[in-house]
Amino acid sequence: MKAEKYIKPPLGLIPRQAHDYQRIQDIKEAMIRYINAHMDIPTEWLEEWGEFMRKYPNADFQLFKVKVNKIKHCNICNKEDENLNELILDGTDDIYDLDVCDKCYDLYSSDYFSPEKIDNLFNGE
Numbered sequence: 001m002k003a004e005k006y007i008k009p010p011l012g013l014i015p016r017q018a019h020d021y022q023r024i025q026d027i028k029e030a031m032i033r034y035i036n037a038h039m040d041i042p043t044e045w046l047e048e049w050g051e052f053m054r055k056y057p058n059a060d061f062q063l064f065k066v067k068v069n070k071i072k073h074c075n076i077c078n079k080e081d082e083n084l085n086e087l088i089l090d091g092t093d094d095i096y097d098l099d100v101c102d103k104c105y106d107l108y109s110s111d112y113f114s115p116e117k118i119d120n121l122f123n124g125e
Helices: 016-036 043-055 102-110 115-122
Strands: 085-090 095-100
Touching: 016 043, 085 102, 085 115, 095 102
Parallel strands: none
Antiparallel strands: 085 095
């Protein structure tokens, strides 16, 4: 009997599950970048994330395992600071729970500010 020569097949497709898992990782990393930039995550990404969670219930969907930028910023002056203070200010309709630098803490916790002035501070007026 004559041995047949093996012919290697051409390159095929990446399996769908491998493609989906890479897409999950890409979405996860993009969401972390947006979180670190203090930006809203696009709805389309969240919808796709939800679809993958339903499709692969045993997959790792924990965002905190991705490296997150640990730099903290003051919620008022945006100064980079590792040691921030909690400051709660009352606006007309909102209560602002903030992390602020020492300078902003001293400025905004020492005097009374009307709820309207607090709202103006956060509305850029």
